[in-house]
Amino acid sequence: MRIRKVLAGVCLPVLVAGCVSLPGSTYELERLQEAIPAGTPFVQALTHEYTAFADALRLQRDWFNSQYFARKGLEIVQGTVVGPEDPANWSIDSQSARQEMADARGRLLAVLNDGGPAHAPVLTATAQVKFDCWVEQEYIAHGTEAVEACHRDFLAAMDVLASAAGKPAAAPAAAKDGAAHDDSFLIFFDFNSTQVTADGSRVLAEVVKTAKKMTGKSLQIIGHTDGSGKGDLNRRLALRRAEAVQKALIAAGLPADRLLVQGRGSSEPLVASPGNVPEAQNRRVVIRFAN
Structure with missing residues (x-):
């Protein structure tokens, strides 16, 4: 054995x-x-x-x-x-x-x-x-x-x-969004869904806790999709995911004027995958704290 x-x-x-x-x-x-x-x-x-x-x-x-x-x-x-x-x-x-x-x-x-x-x-x-x-x-x-x-x-x-390797693209992207890596959170979504999962809700609870300690900062809420849909549909789906997170954060007590929402579709994948192939890691909302 x-x-x-x-x-x-x-x-x-x-x-x-x-x-x-x-x-x-x-x-x-x-x-x-x-x-x-x-x-x-x-x-x-x-x-x-x-x-x-x-x-x-x-x-x-x-x-x-x-x-x-x-x-x-x-x-x-x-x-x-x-x-x-x-x-x-x-x-x-x-x-x-x-x-x-x-x-x-x-x-x-x-x-x-x-x-x-x-x-x-x-x-x-x-x-x-x-x-x-x-x-x-x-x-x-x-x-x-x-x-x-x-x-x-x-x-x-x-x-x-x-x-x-050796390409500096990732660092400027973080700087452009105005957030440190340690102040970022990831919410993952099921295929073609805008519903925040139980895991996502637990992450949002941590976001709220952190946001209450960082009263002077706004939150950037950036929605993403995988590449399995068409461009316009993906951008709308990404925005709806970001809006679902925004709605949950407002319901948890965060002021709406601190929450900045964007939808970027499938243009910024975190995991490379063939075109039109679903990829769970790319179906996400990124939450970043910004000054």
Whole structure:
């Protein structure tokens, strides 16, 4: 029987507090789903990605790994810097797969240490979690389509990050919007929807709390879509998403004259994807504090 070394000594006593991994257990995932992502856009995106990954594993009835990655997400929420998995800590049979993953992890660490989280926060978070997905699926089911899907998604994210390396576009965009990365929040939307989700509502609660401490600043609410629709329709959908967030913030007590709304359609994707292909990470509203 293959044993994953990464958790050796961590979850052996089943009754240890905070280490529940019995079949069907979702305690850690539920805690993560209830948490409010905060911090930099990278931290928020990484929390979102690990939440989605842990939930996908739950749907596969992979209870143990679902809880493991949910705990990883909770560490991020609590302010811990969490890196990509080390394949050496997983009992992966294929030597060629282990070597390929080790090389890929080195490239990913270079991105993480060289400004990726600041310049391309969502894409960098996607790359990290897709790498972890690749490692986990290789451990579970070598050679299957699930492994290849995670691998392809990781490589696609890394290709875009590599093509953008050294380009200063991200920094001026943030400066133009007049907001620091630490004062930004991301709200994600379902396909073709303007309804704020439960996760989005938790983020908005954090926005309201922060806004009440920053009474002299306005909030820019910028709606975006993926590229699956036509230009004019996407711009209108992006604006309606921003207006839905504006309405929720007004209902929570923020004055309307502090809330500046824009809709930018699909012109500023955070995750590169082929034309007309839905991409969840691009369906978002960005909230930034501005002077």
